Each structure stands twice: as C-alpha cells, then as structure tokens.
Amino acid sequence: MDELIRQGLQLMALGMGTVFLFLSLLIAVISLTSRIIQKFELKTEQAAETMTSKHDDLVEVISAAVQQYRLDHPRRK
Amino acid sequence: MDELIRQGLQLMALGMGTVFLFLSLLIAVISLTSRIIQKFELKTEQAAETMTSKHDDLVEVISAAVQQYRLDHPRRK
Amino acid sequence: MDELIRQGLQLMALGMGTVFLFLSLLIAVISLTSRIIQKFELKTEQAAETMTSKHDDLVEVISAAVQQYRLDHPRRK
Amino acid sequence: MNTMNELLETLWLTTGIANFTWGQALMICIGLLLLYLAIAKKFEPLLLVPMGFGAVLSNIPIAEISGPDGLLGILYQAGIETQIFPLIIFMGVGALTDFGALIAMPRTLLLGAAAQFGIFTTLIGALALNWVPGFHFTLADAASIGIIGGADGPTAIFVASKLSPDLLGAIAVAAYSYMALVPLIQPPIMRLLTTKKERCIRMEQLRHISRTEKIAFPITVLLLCVIFLPTAAPLIGMLTFGNLLRECGVVDRLSNAAQNEIINMVTIALGLSVGSKLQADHFLNMETLGILLLGLIAFSIGTATGVLMGKIMNRLSGGKINPLIGAAGVSAVPMAARVVNKVGLEADHHNFLLMHAMGPNVAGVIGSAVAAGILLAVVGG
Amino acid sequence: MNTMNELLETLWLTTGIANFTWGQALMICIGLLLLYLAIAKKFEPLLLVPMGFGAVLSNIPIAEISGPDGLLGILYQAGIETQIFPLIIFMGVGALTDFGALIAMPRTLLLGAAAQFGIFTTLIGALALNWVPGFHFTLADAASIGIIGGADGPTAIFVASKLSPDLLGAIAVAAYSYMALVPLIQPPIMRLLTTKKERCIRMEQLRHISRTEKIAFPITVLLLCVIFLPTAAPLIGMLTFGNLLRECGVVDRLSNAAQNEIINMVTIALGLSVGSKLQADHFLNMETLGILLLGLIAFSIGTATGVLMGKIMNRLSGGKINPLIGAAGVSAVPMAARVVNKVGLEADHHNFLLMHAMGPNVAGVIGSAVAAGILLAVVGG
Amino acid sequence: MNTMNELLETLWLTTGIANFTWGQALMICIGLLLLYLAIAKKFEPLLLVPMGFGAVLSNIPIAEISGPDGLLGILYQAGIETQIFPLIIFMGVGALTDFGALIAMPRTLLLGAAAQFGIFTTLIGALALNWVPGFHFTLADAASIGIIGGADGPTAIFVASKLSPDLLGAIAVAAYSYMALVPLIQPPIMRLLTTKKERCIRMEQLRHISRTEKIAFPITVLLLCVIFLPTAAPLIGMLTFGNLLRECGVVDRLSNAAQNEIINMVTIALGLSVGSKLQADHFLNMETLGILLLGLIAFSIGTATGVLMGKIMNRLSGGKINPLIGAAGVSAVPMAARVVNKVGLEADHHNFLLMHAMGPNVAGVIGSAVAAGILLAVVGG
Ligand code: NA
Ligand code: NA
Ligand code: NA
DSSP: OOHHHHHHHHHHHHHHHHHHHHHHHHHHHHHHHHHHHHHHHHHHHHHHHHHTTOSOHHHHHHHHHHHHHHHHSGGGO | OOHHHHHHHHHHHHHHHHHHHHHHHHHHHHHHHHHHHHHHHHHHHHHHHHHTTOSOHHHHHHHHHHHHHHHHOGGGO | OOHHHHHHHHHHHHHHHHHHHHHHHHHHHHHHHHHHHHHHHHHHHHHHHHHTTOSOHHHHHHHHHHHHHHHHSGGGO | OOSHHHHHHHHHHTSSTTTOOHHHHHHHHHHHHHHHHHHHSOSSHHHHHHHHHHHHHHTOTTTOTTSTTSHHHHHIIIIIITOHHHHHHHHHHHHHOOTHHHHHOGGGHHHHHHTTHHHHHHHHHHHHHTTSTTOOOOHHHHHHHHGGGGOOHHHHHHHHHHHOGGGHHHHHHHHHHHHHHHHHHHHHHHHHHSOHHHHTOOOOOOOOOOHHHHHHHHHHHHHHHHHHOGGGHHHHHHHHHHHHHHHHSSOHHHHHHIIIIIHHHHHHHHHHHHHTTOOHHHHSSHHHHHHHHHHHHHHHHHHHHHHHHHHHHHHHTTSOSOGGGGGGGGOOTTHHHHHHHHHHHHHOTTOOOHHHHHHHHHHHHHHHHHHHHHHHHHTOO | OOSHHHHHHHHHHTSSTTTOOHHHHHHHHHHHHHHHHHHHSOSSHHHHHHHHHHHHHHTOTTTOTTSTTSHHHHHIIIIIITOHHHHHHHHHHHHHOOTHHHHHOGGGHHHHHHTTHHHHHHHHHHHHHTTSTTOOOOHHHHHHHHGGGGOOHHHHHHHHHHHOGGGHHHHHHHHHHHHHHHHHHHHHHHHHHSOHHHHHOOOOOOOOOOHHHHHHHHHHHHHHHHHHOGGGHHHHHHHHHHHHHHHHSSOHHHHHHIIIIIHHHHHHHHHHHHHTTOOHHHHSSHHHHHHHHHHHHHHHHHHHHHHHHHHHHHHHTTSOSOGGGGGGGGOOTTHHHHHHHHHHHHHOTTOOOHHHHHHHHHHHHHHHHHHHHHHHHHTOO | OOSHHHHHHHHHHTSSTTTOOHHHHHHHHHHHHHHHHHHHSOSSHHHHHHHHHHHHHHTOTTTOTTSTTSHHHHHIIIIIITOHHHHHHHHHHHHHOOTHHHHHOGGGHHHHHHTTHHHHHHHHHHHHHTTSTTOOOOHHHHHHHHGGGGOOHHHHHHHHHHHOGGGHHHHHHHHHHHHHHHHHHHHHHHHHHSOHHHHTOOOOOOOOOOHHHHHHHHHHHHHHHHHHOGGGHHHHHHHHHHHHHHHHSSOHHHHHHIIIIIHHHHHHHHHHHHHTTOOHHHHSSHHHHHHHHHHHHHHHHHHHHHHHHHHHHHHHTTSOSOGGGGGGGGOOTTHHHHHHHHHHHHHOTTOOOHHHHHHHHHHHHHHHHHHHHHHHHHTOO
16 A cells, blocks of 8 residues: 555545544534523514514515516516 | 924814815815806706606506515525 | 838738738628527527416516615615 | 905906806817706717716816816726726627627627728718818828727727827717617618518518537637737627626626626716717817718618618628618617618518627627727727 | 554644734734723723734634635735725715714814824824833834724725734724723813813704705715815715715616615625735734824814814803814714714713714814825825 | 738738648637537526637637736636636625525535545646646646545636646636536535435425524634634635625625626636636646546545535434435536436435535535645745
C-alpha cells in the first residue's frame, strides 16, 4: 500500500470522525436548545398565533386560484 | 482653544451656511417651478386624469384583497 | 477613388455576401428542421396540448382583471 | 486650510459655476434634451432616460463621476469595455423574443439580410466623409458608424466599444434616437417605393409552431454560427441562449430572471455607462454631426433595400408577399413591425401585417449580429 | 502531513477554540447582540441582520472571510471602497421616496437644514474629545463621526468610507442603531422644547402635486447641485436619478427594479460588507465608545435644532406650523416622521402630522447629502 | 488587407470549419447532449441548461468566449475563482430550505453523517486509480473527486475550484448528472440492503417547530462551526445566513431576494462559468472517465452507508425508524427524499416518508459542508 493511500485512509478516519463528532454535538445542542425554547415559549406562541390569522377565507380561495393559474401559465407573468 | 477646533468651527460656519443657502435656493426654485408648471398644466392635467381611471371597481376590490392576503403571507409569494 | 473606399467596397461585397449566404443557409436548415420535427411530432403534440389546458375559465377571468388593474397602477405593485 | 477666507475660496473653487466649461454646460443641456425626448416623447425611454441622466452626471465639473474612480467610469470599465452589458442585454432580448413568426416563414430572413445594406453603404459614406475637411474616420470608425444601420442598440454598442470607443457616445445616441424615430423615418420611404396595390396585399395566416420547433431554432442558429461565423458567436450565442431559456420550458425561473431582473438591472447600468461617454470633449465635435447624419442615411437605406427585396420576393412568390414587411428587416424591434402594420392599415383598413412583419423584424436582429461578426473579423482582427 | 498525530494536530490547529482571541469572541457576541436587536426588537433589521451576521463571520479565526480573498473582503473592496453600494442604495431610496409632501411645502426644507447642526456640533465634539487621553481624531475622522448626525445610513457610509475607513464599522453601527432608537431618543427632547399648545397645532392639508411637478423636482435639485455643489453630485445625482425613474412614468420596469431587486441585493451586500469592518482589532477600542457617545449627541442636537427652527417658523408663519415636524428634519426616514405623528397624537388625539412631517423628513436626506458634499470638498480635498 | 482574394482568405480563416479541432467538435456534441438530458429528461435543468450551453460556447474556435477576455472567462474569474458564486448559491439554498424536519428529529443528523462515507471511500478510490497507467491524481485531486459523493453541486464546485480547478468541469458534470440520476442509482441499493418489513415501517408524525426554534437553528449551527470547524465557515456561514434571512421574519424583502432574483442570476452565471471549464483540452482525457466512474461509486456508497446507519438506528430505537430515510443522507435535495418516499410507497401504499426523509436530506447538506471544511483544512492548507 503506497504512501498516498495511507494518507487517504488517515484523511478518511479523520474526516468521518470529525463529521460524526460535529454532527453528534449538533444533535446535542439542537435538542438542548429546543427544550429550552419550548419551555420559555408557551405564552409568546399564543400571542403570535392569533396575529397571523387575520385574513379571511374568500381572499385565500381567490388568491390560491390566481396562484394556480400563474403556475400553469408562467410566461405571462 | 486649539487649532483643530478652530478649523472645526470654521467648517461648521461654512457647512451650515452652505446648507442653509443651498436649501433656501431650492425653496425658491421649487416654488417658482411649481408656479410655472401649475399655470401651463390645467388642460394637460384633465386629459391625464381621465386616462388613469379606466379600471373598474370590482377589480380594485379583488386586487386589494389579494394584496392584503399577500402581505399577511409574504413567504408564499 | 482612394484606397480606404476601395477597402470599404470590398468589405461591403464580402459583408453582404456573407450575410446573404448565412441567412440563406439558415432558411434551408430551418425549413429542413421544421419538416423533420413536424413528422416526428404528431403524437407528442396531442399529449402536450391536453396538459396545458387544466385551468378553468373563472380563474383566467379574475387573473386577467387583476393583471389589467396592475398595469393601470404599476406603482402599487 | 487656514483662514476663513482661504476656506471660502476652497469652497468657491469647488462650485460648479467656477469650473464649468461651455462644452460641459452644453452637454448637460443635451442630456436634458434626451431626458425630455425620452419622457415627453417616449423615445426609447428604457435606454434614453439612463443615458440622458448619465450625460448630465458625466459633465458635472469636479465630481469626476465618469472618471476611473467615479460610479459611471467604474460601470463603463466593468460592463462596456468587457462587453458584458451588451451581451447580457442580448440574452434578455433572446429571452423576450418569440421567433415563431420567423420559423413559420423562414424566407423572411432574406428581408432581414437585405436591410443590412444600410450598414455597409453607411460605412462607405463614412469613409467618403473623409474628403470633407475635419473628418478623419478610420476603417474601424466607419464600421462602427455603419452598424448604426443595424438598428439594434446592443449590437451597435458591442461593435463600437471594440472598434471605436471614442465614438461610442455619439453612435449610441444616434442608434437609439433613430430607433425611436422609425415611425417618422420609414413611412415616406415605404410609400415612395411601393404602389398602393402592393401595400394592400394581404398575407396568409402563419402556421402554428410547435414547442419542439421553437427549441430547435436557437440551437440550429447557434450551430450554423459556430460552423461558419464564429466571430459572431458571442452575440448570437447569448441571443440563442436567452431564447433557449425561454423556449425549453424547464427553466422558467431563469427565463423570468433573464426577461426581468437581469435585463432591467443591466439596462440601467448600460444606459448610465453609455452616458458616461457623452462627455463634452468626446462628443462636441464635427464627427458627432457626421455620425448623426450618417445614422439617418443608414436607417433610410436599410428601409429602402428591405422594401425592394420585399418587392422582388413578391414577384417571385406570385404576389403573396406584401413588400412593406421588408421595412421591418432593419430590426428596431418591435417598432419597425408596428410601423409596417400601420402603413398597411392606411392602405387597407383590414390588412393586419403585424405578425408577418415580426419575421423580418427578428431576422434583422440576426442579420446585424452576423454583419457585426464580419466587421469584427475583418476590421477588428 | 505524515503521522496520524501530526494530522490531528493540523486539525486541532484549525479549530476555532485553538485560535480565538478574546476580542474575536467578544465581537461575535456583539454581532449576536446586533442580530438580537434586529430580530427581536426590529432595530432597522434590513441592515442590521446582514451587518450583525457579517460581524460574526468576520471574526471567525482562520477562515479569513473578511480578508482580501474572503467573500466579505471582496464585497467590501468591490462595493464600499468604490462607493458603489451606498450610491446604488441612494438610487433605490430615490425610487422609493415620494417627494410630494416636500414639493407641496418647500419651506420645510429649512427644517431639514436646521437639523444638520447635529452633524457639525458633533464634529466639534469629536475634536474636543482629543483632549481626553486615548483619542486621536483627525479632522477627517471628526467629519465622518459628525455625519452620523445626518441620520442617514448610506450617506454616513459614503463619507466614512472615503474619509475614515477604519472607523466605518463603528460609525455604521452607531448610525443604524440610533436610527432604530429614534422613537426613544427624540420624544423627550421634543416635549422639552415645545409647549403643549404648540404640539396641538393642526396644519392645513397639503395640496395635490401634479405628475409634471414631481418629474421637475429631481431635475431641479440635480441642476442646483450641479451648479453650486458638484461635490455632492454623486449622492444627489443617484438620489434624483432613482426619483426620476419613479416619477417619469415611462420606465416602470426600471423603477421597479431600483425599488426591489437592486436595492434588496445591494442591501444584503452592503450589510455584510460593513459587517466586515466589525473586526475585533478595528472595533474594540476607546474610539468606538467615543463614536457611540458622539452619535447619540448628534441625533439629540439635530432633533433639538430641528424643533427650534420649527418654533421660529411657527412664529413667522403666524402659528400655522407645528414645531414638532422639525424633529423629522434629521431624516431617519420614515421613523422620525412617525415619531412626530405619535407625539402629535399624544397631545391631541385628532392631530395627524404624518404627511406634514414627511416634508422635513425627506428634506433631511437632501440636507445631509449637501453637508456630506461640503465635508468631502473641504476635508477630503 | 489588400486584394479581394486576401480578404476572402481572411474570412475563410475566421470560419469555424477551417479551425475546428476534433476535440472541440466532440465537446460541442457533449454540450448538446447535456442540453438534451436537461430539457428532454429534466436532468437538473436549472444547472445543466446553462452548463451545457456554456460547454458549446467555450468550444467555439476563434471566438475565445472562455478566454480571459471572453464573457465566460470573465464570469469564471469573477465568480468561481473567487468562490463567490457557490457561496451565494449556498445563501440561496439556506433561504429556500426549511430545516423544520431536522429540528424535529435531530437524530437524523447521524444519517447525514454516515452518507459522507461516500466522499472518503471515493477519495481512496481515486488514489487507488493511480495504479492504472494514465491516471495521476494528487491528494488534492482525490479530495475534489471524493466531494462528488456529497451530492451537493455548490459544495463540489467550491472545493474543486480551490483544490483542482482543472478537474472542475468533469467534477461538476458528474455531480449534477448523478444528482439527476438519483432516482435510478439509489432504489436498487436501497432494496438490496433492506427487508420488505423494514421498508414498511411507518414513522411518527413530526412535531410542530416554533418560529423561535427555527431562528435559533442557523445561529446554533453557525456557532458550533465557528468554535470547532472554522474552515467550513464560509459554506456553513452563507447557508445559515440565508436560512436566518428566511426564518427571522423581519427581512422578508431580503429573504425573497435571496430565494429568487439572486439565486436565479447566480445560477445562470455559475452554469455558464462551469461550462467554460468543459473545453476540449481540459475535459477529453482518461481522468474525466475516471471521475465519472468514481462519482457513480461515491453516490452508491453514500446511499449504502446511509441506509446501513438507518438500520442501526432502527435497531437502537426499537423499530421506530425506517432505514430507507438513510438514503436521503447523501443530500441531492430534494430528489433523494422523494426517492425515499417512492420506495417506501412501493412497499406499503400508505407509508409516506417524505417529511421524515427531509431531515437526513438537509443534514446531508450540512454533513458534506463539514467534510468539505475538513478536506480544505488538511489538503488545501
Ligand atoms: Na438589424
Ligand atoms: Na439627514
Ligand atoms: Na451531502
């Protein structure tokens, strides 16, 4: 086995090791962050929810129809 | 009072002087221009006015509704 | 007639010659291509045709109205 | 900076009135005139508004906006010297153009070819002007001036920026102004060269063109260009690239980008950059007058040869071709095609020639790109 | 690279923790703070999100993202050193701004003029700070710091990038932060300097402005600038160019491009580029503290002088002008105008001053561009 | 230029047929093949249409469109050599990607990690190919070839343009072609390595992710990258920047710009630029064949190791994870996730795995960016 391939194998060990280490760490940190955020969020969430639903249904229907029409006829935009 | 501050004060006098002079001049010229344009414009205006109102109300209502819906849901655009 | 103008006349002969040759060739090749494509296409065409007409008329009408309104009021976009 | 007096003097020396040359003042008026024509008379406003404004900006004393470190100077170097801007505009033109009318009637390419006579006769006219004292046009200059007759802005800028950058300002102004004046320049020539009977000829409806044919077209044109005229490949290449984006149907995001945001941004930048060549010392001279005159001749001859070729084709086809559509061969898309339609309607109120004129109209774009390729190959070599 | 040990060492030496300086860690925290303020507190998010993120990126060890070959470094060189980005933003601001309120009441330009006192008193404040050990502001530095008082981001970046590139980061942070803080900074000053009666003054409705007047406005402003203050021409030129695109009515494609895709793209690039100047070694020093302090003073004085000029104009006009609208003269468009409206409504629940405050608000933009022109002419010469 | 004969000769010498090499003709055919695959077979058309067209343009004799003064050459220098284009594409990818599925199931990051085995085994494969006469891959070349296994176009271009610019054309063609071929390459491997029972496993519905969590995600990823792997910071930085623009909710203008106009423009420019590396003398050699072969191996191994890791996680979780979703870990967003869904539906007509596959799918993007950082740190150092 020549020198270059030995280097390649080292690189593989190192590379896959780092990828797994880094992404495992990410798993830990994301899970932790999510748990912290979920705790602090109950009230904020509710306030936000009510704010975003001020559109009425008719508008949604018309808009979706127009959207669909556009998707079918992209060049006229 | 040191030299640098003396220069600063000069710059202030000069700067505010120029700002006031320039903007005062602008006041005069804008007022003058407006008066001239208003005189020459009566007829042109009327022609222009009628041209821009060729849409009907229904379209305006639908369009405003769609617009509003879009503003509430910017990401779907 | 001086040298420069002689060169210009040569350039004209050459240029118009090439333009006509090139565009004539293009006529031939486009006509040929069109004939080949039209032969191979009958079935494909029909499939494609039915696919593009899946929108309904109401949507088209509303959309055209909105489009028109937009064209009349470009700045609100 | 020491005393208040010196300070005031510094400031006075940085005012415009203390530094204006007459040339700069005149050029600013010309810039305002271009803005007036663009806004009030709708002369090719998309180009002439930025160009006119650029002309004003580049003639402001002291500010050096067109200098190597000024905004317009930087834009010019980045986009015109490198020829990137006209090429990107060509991509946008390709993405905006439906070549259907041309594919339906490929013969009309001959009309687009004939109209290129305007380019070459003007080239000779420019050389002939050297007999008049005060004119010193080289062959390269003459080629750049001739290309005005292509009636196609980006092509003219592409050629002139390579062959005669000093004349670029005047050439661009002439090209865009006469494109805007096509409704005034062409009709008299068209009426003079055709009989009322010819103008009344109605043409058959064009056949439907399939998507595959539309996809094959840009590739066909590109390949022919690659094989026979590679010097025209940058222009033809970007034109056909834009058109392929449009027609291939699988990259609508990119096609829309080429038709909208990209061409809009580059149009602003191109207009301002070209405006930067409207500096007094480059523009205010005899040569500019010569260019304006020659440009008008170029458009007129191109129109005439287009119509004459239309008459020949009409004879050969047994009266099926209205010679008016030959006038659209100068390009000036889509203005020239509209003019054809209008003159046709004058003669017969039910004779709609717009679609038939679109064929030679877009053929003219290809024709002048080919002519540009030849000029660059022979003169620019 | 030979043994596994050496390899691991190489890798360890490329980790962040092995290379962090305390300054970099602190600057990353400051970047995150800017992101927090932008996202949670809505502090000028369009600029502060990219700028805060840029601050984080440019303080990452080893990666050299702000170095000459890094993305942020390249953007900085291409757009800030050349001053292209602030000028293009100015074009976008022009295209987004309706100067109607100003044309209807040209007198309010005086309010925009008065508010520029903030710039020049801060300039002197910066020079005075040199008496404190640790500060060494040159006249150019002082001018760059003073321009924070213009309450106009691109103007501040334009001036600072030319006169004091090293202070650019701190100046941009101060300018945008205080623009975001206008609703906190201005009201106490406004209440202090006006009586309740003055705050209750209702103003006449503004007259309708015709399209021709709106087209004439940018050209008028540009021409006056050309004649009297060409050093302000790049800023004023691009502002009026954008506004002409908007108002002329014949180039809506270009106007929309300037208002949307162009300004959005450049805003991202500008924010990231400015963030690249928030590197630890340029930002973490006494001078930054001084700049933050002086910036606050600049905004306060500008507000005060604007309001005082409002009081004078109120007297002279016989009680027709609500002095509150003077506070909008600092620019910080449109935040300052909204603050005026809010303070007016506090005093009288039916007194809507928003439209009247838009006049001095946009006048403030022109006023600080003029001041920038003078500073560049005298100090940058 | 003297006689007509000489002129004709000049012109003949500028035709394509007089100058073609066989290699150029072949490369133009390959460009047309790429266009055919992109348009008729919908192989990643957004990239392959510009890239195929670029391949045609860059092999036109004489025109030198890929030369240092040609359009494609200029684009390449400005955007690929500087690495700006792939970084901006990464920003756009971030702005277009919803990481919700990943945040809901962070464990799936392990699947994205496992799939990176494709990169490193291919790297060794490339080095082993040196035993075959005609191949001379350096460690840097091998790293660039391996990154094809990342199944992520901009990452591959980012790495290859830094480590092996000569191989960039072949690497980009391989990367995008195999991404398009994922629906053919992956299913047999997935079926081979899983039992029917495993493929039928249904997964729990993902929990709802709040806006705050989505905002925290890009910042968390960035900070970890800053601390542990700054060499991956440019890629991860721009990815998370784009994602923050998307999720923060206060800069929708900028987010839309990143998702639309910016990424569209850069996609066109990137495709054309990469096409400029498909010149005959760089592409037509043994190494390209080797790269195409190795790329296929890379995709296959990445798929296999992803699925195997899925099987391990399934065991450990007590049968709650369908191992198919491991195949999505190679990235090739969103194609690989759709393939997972399709293979899942084959086994059980009511088993929708699309959302669950999105987690490993976007994890694969982060995984290969991390791998790219390591390769650049160790090999590029
Ligand atoms: Na033409
Ligand atoms: Na201001
Ligand atoms: Na990947």
